[in-house]
Amino acid sequence: MATAFASRPPNAGPGVIPYITAGFPKLDDTVRILREFELAGCLAAEIGIPHSDPLADGPTIQKTGRLAIDNGMTLGLGLEQASSARAHGVSIPLVVMTCFNLIHAYGLGRFVFDAVHSGVDGVIVPDLPLEESLGLRAICQSLGLAFVPMVAPTTPDSRIRETCEQATGFVYCVSVTGTTGARQNVGPEAYDLLTRVRNCTLMPRALGFGISGRAHLDSMKGACEAVIVASALMDSLWERGHADAASTVARFLDEMLRDPT
């Protein structure tokens, strides 16, 4: 994962890390969608494994998650799909995002082991703050899975520093005081957070929550190393992607990533 960030040209602007709810729109769409992420030149991919009762997600991620669970998605199946994506030539870093209860039910050690063997590079657990993550972090460290922590606009500097010291891979910077969901603008609290994070660590910063398109990407040039696009992409898939998820994703990313010149 470090290589993926380091190998970007110095003036390229932030890389794009798109999010997909595994098993959405259809259970076996995940691998095709991950291949589109690769083809579009994304920096990495975030694979969301849905939970029935998410706390940090807005309406879009909630409803895609509900559908994916109804389709039969589980944490184990999500890891199998990651493995299958690797077998189909997907080489960008893959980061699993899920609620702690799914990992708890699966078994912490078993999860990290299976994730590493499925070709997964990192894990993000939005409801596992610093104080609760000691056990999982230790296992991640010993088996070589990046533990990507989250920091928010409400996080004080001292806590950002402490969190970043424990981070591997990158730091997930939450752009707003709120839940996931596409928004019009990246607000001042996001820029303030990114600056505060840079003062605490040299780790790459990925900005998530509310990032929806090309304009955001351009406006973040120089402000962070990556942006995470989740709800906007999922909205697009929800509206248009049920028939052909891969081409919907391809179109969305093309609009976001195509060089305007």
Next chain:
Amino acid sequence: MSATLEATAPGRFGEYGGAYVPETVVPALNELEHEIPVAMADPLFLEELRGWLTDSAGRPTPMTYAGRLTQRVGGAQIWLKREDLLHTGAHKINNAIGQVLLARRMGKTRIVAETGAGQHGVATATACAALGLRCVVYMGAEDMRRQALNVYKMRLMGAEVREVTTGSQTLTDATAAAIRDWVANVRDTHFVIGSAIGPHPYPVLVRDLQRVIGDEARADGLERWKQLPDVVVACVGGGSNAIGMFTAFIGDADVRLVGAEAAGEGLVCGRNAASLSIGTPGTLHGTLTYLLQDGHGQILPTHSVSAGLDYPGVGPEHAFLKDSRRVEYLAISDGDCLDALKQLCQLEGILPALESSHAVAAAMTQAAGRRPDEIVLVCLSGRGDKDIDTIRARVPELG
């Protein structure tokens, strides 16, 4: 005495508890954790809280000897701790007043709350009206239908009631929605959680605000009976009235503590809310506790005739008290609950809430076969006026 139970770490009851929450609200939880002991050590705050509880909520509550019910059951004396006589009709007001006072002290101007049966919502709306804070209550659409009267009451009190249409449209979904609101508005908003659930420090805060129930009952009982009760019974959904009742007696090794959770239509059919009886440990709404979940960690739909017990988790301290065997948890079916409700109406002239009727049913089984000088104390956590429509549909023979 409860301090010895929180053995392992702050916010932990054995392995249970903790704070499994998004980073955004961690600083608010830390602020709350810092503020609670300061407030609880401030004589002015305690005096203000005591004043509201006595002059407005109606504390202390009486204890009633259920003589005719005792006679019918034929065993130990059944005594009722009458939380149903409190302003707004249930024990929920103890916690709501305390938390709204705390929120005001911390400079918060807006309150969010979740509610199942609506009792906590009404209590919070009432406290906010009395103390002049904005109030938003999240409630599942199914519960809004079951508890229409309470929805209207909250609106009369000036609260905004927001309908939650996700999932099973009950308490669990309302709780998640309230937490999401809190995540988005954490700077000016305090989340008044209604039960002894949620991330640390909520289970401790709610317990400490509810322990007045057991403290009063224990002192009152010692004066009246010159002895401690033999059995203490309370219903358990999230478990706030139960933990409030039990805490005073936990150090009394000879007092048997019994929690009554909802067996719904039965423990094997899957239509129940008996997380302690048949659940497994996991994290939900910020805490590690017993949950009704599938093998993958997805939360299962629940059922109980009583909206207040219709919840797939339980307070983490109850999870610990179950494992340590200090408290015995029984599951009471919808049918036994309704039967106990009818008996209390017809023999004592008291209409209990459906939630509290679970405790009455459990108390009847506990009292049976005991000596007449033994005492079974029941927390009658709320009154049943809010449940009239549900009861009427279930007991149609009265018209």
